[in-house]
Amino acid sequence: MIQLRGVKKSFGQNEVLKGIDLDVPSGGTMCIIGKSGCGKSVLLKQIVGLLDADSGTIIIDGNDIQHISSSKLFDLRRRIGFVFQGAALFDSLTVFENVVISLVEHGEQNTGLLESEARRVLSAVGLLPELDHDGSAMYERAFQLLRNKKPGDLSGGMRKRVGVARALVGEPDYIFYDEPTTGLDPITSQQIDDLVGDLARKLSVTSVVITHDMFSVFNVADHVAMINDGIIQFQGTVPEMRACQDEVVVDFLSRYVAEGFR
Ligand SMILES: Nc1ncnc2c1ncn2[C@@H]1O[C@H](COP(=O)(O)OP(=O)(O)OP(=O)(O)O)[C@@H](O)[C@H]1O
Ligand SMILES: [Mg+2]
Numbered sequence: 001m002i003q004l005r006g007v008k009k010s011f012g013q014n015e016v017l018k019g020i021d022l023d024v025p026s027g028g029t030m031c032i033i034g035k036s037g038c039g040k041s042v043l044l045k046q047i048v049g050l051l052d053a054d055s056g057t058i059i060i061d062g063n064d065i066q067h068i069s070s071s072k073l074f075d076l077r078r079r080i081g082f083v084f085q086g087a088a089l090f091d092s093l094t095v096f097e098n099v100v101i102s103l104v105e106h107g108e109q110n111t112g113l114l115e116s117e118a119r120r121v122l123s124a125v126g127l128l129p130e131l132d133h134d135g136s137a138m139y140e141r142a143f144q145l146l147r148n149k150k151p152g153d154l155s156g157g158m159r160k161r162v163g164v165a166r167a168l169v170g171e172p173d174y175i176f177y178d179e180p181t182t183g184l185d186p187i188t189s190q191q192i193d194d195l196v197g198d199l200a201r202k203l204s205v206t207s208v209v210i211t212h213d214m215f216s217v218f219n220v221a222d223h224v225a226m227i228n229d230g231i232i233q234f235q236g237t238v239p240e241m242r243a244c245q246d247e248v249v250v251d252f253l254s255r256y257v258a259e260g261f262r
Pocket of ligand 1: 011014039
């Protein structure tokens with residue numbers, strides 16, 4: 001479980017987060033919504049430790065991440081997978097190298113282990129047949145073809161899947177997605193939403209998805225949190241959000257839902 005209390009962040013005069021109180025329950029999927037520039041990515045980067053908060057506390061599974069030893073923080077980070085906004089693959093690296101990069105950076109040199117982990121995560125995101133077919137000629141051909149591809153050879157949807165596969169390496173307890181469907185057509189977006197939901201269920205990970213795609217919210221969210229003007233304007237379940245009378249929430253939903261259903 002993740003708990004944020006009074007988390008603040010400014011960049012110079014720009015007061016982005018003014019005191020965020022948020023509870024991410026274990027299991028299930030939480031979507032974080034809010035206008036462009038409201039601080040969603042900043043919030044996520046603080047939770048995963050890529051940015052420091054100015055004040056407030058961030059507690060992950062009982063650990064206050066700003067007050068634990070660096071070795072404990074290192075262990076905690078390994079339990080968190082992160083899918084960056086725009087997938088952010090390394091263009092000069094192959095799919096295989098992109099997927100196992102965190103293991104290689106942590107000194108893993110056992111090629112057999114790297115390959116089996118790559119096969120596992122690429123299957124989990126649907127880029128390879130299920131692992132039951134391991135050893136079949138078709139599976140092997142698919143793996144060899146895919147592993148040497150460069151991100152530039154892949155479609156947008158496939159790149160997102162590779163980004164998700166990379167986040168699954170090491171079997172994390174949490175996966176954070178920063179706008180996984182932005183820039184995809186509606187059908188591919190739906191497939192990525194389905195993947196996010198499937199992974200949360202199959203691997204029983206806790207997922208946090210930043211999105212401004214209300215279809216995604218209705219498709220995948222168990223819980224929703226909305227950031228507005230530096231604070232959490234709303235948090236609750238999807239039915240609670242739909243029933244919410246708060247003016248800001250009603251206004252946000254009516255704009256986005258109207259756009260989505262056009
Ligand atoms: N490293 C940084 N240095 C200075 N300002 C930053 C930095 N990162 C973010 N900001 C500012 O913080 C604010 C929030 O940015 P953030 O990227 O979190 O928005 P967002 O809600 O993720 O928007 P979007 O939906 O467009 O991705 C913006 O005004 C942005 O300019
Ligand atoms: Mg963002």
